[in-house]
Amino acid sequence: MLEMCGGSSIKRGSVVLVKPNLLAPAGPETAIVTHPHIVRAAVEYVIEKGAHPQVSDSPAIGSFEKVLEKSGLRDCLRGYDVVFREFGESTVVDVGEPFKKIEVARDALKASFVINLPKLKSHTQMLLTLGVKNIYGCIVGLRKPEWHFRTGVNRALFAKLLVQTCMAVNPSVTILDGILAMEGQGPGRGGIPRRLGVLIASNNPVSLDMAVCRMLGIDPFSLMTNRAALDMGLADSAMEIEGEMSLVRDFKFPEIIPLVFGPKSMHGFMRRHLVQRPVCTHSNCHRCGECWRYCPARAISLKGRKISFDYEKCIRCYCCLEVCPYGALRAEEPGIGRVIKKIMRYDRQEQE
Numbered sequence: 001m002l003e004m005c006g007g008s009s010i011k012r013g014s015v016v017l018v019k020p021n022l023l024a025p026a027g028p029e030t031a032i033v034t035h036p037h038i039v040r041a042a043v044e045y046v047i048e049k050g051a052h053p054q055v056s057d058s059p060a061i062g063s064f065e066k067v068l069e070k071s072g073l074r075d076c077l078r079g080y081d082v083v084f085r086e087f088g089e090s091t092v093v094d095v096g097e098p099f100k101k102i103e104v105a106r107d108a109l110k111a112s113f114v115i116n117l118p119k120l121k122s123h124t125q126m127l128l129t130l131g132v133k134n135i136y137g138c139i140v141g142l143r144k145p146e147w148h149f150r151t152g153v154n155r156a157l158f159a160k161l162l163v164q165t166c167m168a169v170n171p172s173v174t175i176l177d178g179i180l181a182m183e184g185q186g187p188g189r190g191g192i193p194r195r196l197g198v199l200i201a202s203n204n205p206v207s208l209d210m211a212v213c214r215m216l217g218i219d220p221f222s223l224m225t226n227r228a229a230l231d232m233g234l235a236d237s238a239m240e241i242e243g244e245m246s247l248v249r250d251f252k253f254p255e256i257i258p259l260v261f262g263p264k265s266m267h268g269f270m271r272r273h274l275v276q277r278p279v280c281t282h283s284n285c286h287r288c289g290e291c292w293r294y295c296p297a298r299a300i301s302l303k304g305r306k307i308s309f310d311y312e313k314c315i316r317c318y319c320c321l322e323v324c325p326y327g328a329l330r331a332e333e334p335g336i337g338r339v340i341k342k343i344m345r346y347d348r349q350e351q352e
């Protein structure tokens with residue numbers, strides 16, 4: 001796949017950045033991180049080309065070292081001439097309107113060739129995390145939740161930021177690890193591993209994401225990053241697919257409903273009463289503090305021995321679900337939202 005997607009242009013002696021999904025310290029059986037064997041294959045290829053592989057990411061939780069250890073990556077690459085380096089320094093890049101200047105990991109920008117190795121996972125906020133979204137890991141550390149906060153409840157705006165970040169890094173090739181994928185309330189511990197047995201590669205991450213949507217039986221433009229790319233003139237639906245890609249009929253997507261719609265005066269009410277909110281299964285909570293440290297809206301606090309959410313402040317980014325190491329958080333629709341939806345469904349059935 002690397003050879004077919006332009007790997008032959010890797011120059012001897014150059015540094016090649018390998019960017020897996022290293023969200024959190026988790027073993028490969030959880031499907032949270034890119035499988036270490038996929039990373040190793042990419043590293044071996046780079047070494048064969050006479051270049052220098054560097055494996056980097058900026059995990060949302062846990063230290064980089066811990067993620068390397070828990071994911072099995074450190075062991076899997078023992079003895080290989082590879083540099084592991086957490087993204088640290090950033091460079092300001094002008095990505096155009098509306099964000100203009102964003103800070104992106106310097107290592108990702110200066111590498112002569114970038115191998116993007118996303119994991120196929122469901123995503124409570126954005127439906128799926130695939131090729132384009134994986135590059136958001138090149139935004140360093142707490143800048144990631146800061147951007148969540150700045151884009152607020154506007155998923156379309158956040159999708160645009162994801163596409164613009166991806167275009168700034170411009171990965172040379174993207175290989176999606178969908179061998180053991182994740183469905184349900186991903187991309188963290190709330191998701192369920194699902195064996196799909198696929199590896200998909202492209203030198204265009206948007207095309208890859210569109211192809212994956214087709215494979216999962218959904219309209220490619222229901223994925224907001226693809227929609228944003230289309231609006232930016234970056235999505236070409238006339239793609240060619242080589243090899244077999246069977247339709248997956250029963251992939252479990254997280255339920256995504258628009259965060260706000262209709263007249264502006266109703267937005268507050270909708271967010272409070274209709275939109276899924278993070279809730280905690282207190283018996284699973286270890287009060288580790290990862291969620292409140294990461295929450296971009298400062299909407300989580302510890303009250304007595306239980307964590308508590310300020311739903312007025314919460315922007316429904318679901319970052320807390322993503323970073324909870326114990327799967328104690330889930331997204332749940334408020335009671336009134338469930339009732340309204342039932343009425344709407346009933347009404348639709350009546351009309352049909």
Ligand code: SF4
Pocket residue numbers: 280284285286287288289290291292307323324325326327328329
């Ligand atoms: S909900 Fe999860 S992340 Fe938050 S304190 Fe509890 S265990 Fe830690």
Ligand code: SF4
Pocket residue numbers: 278294295296297298299300309313314315316317318319320321
């Ligand atoms: S409470 Fe969770 S969903 Fe709400 S803003 Fe904080 S991290 Fe995002």
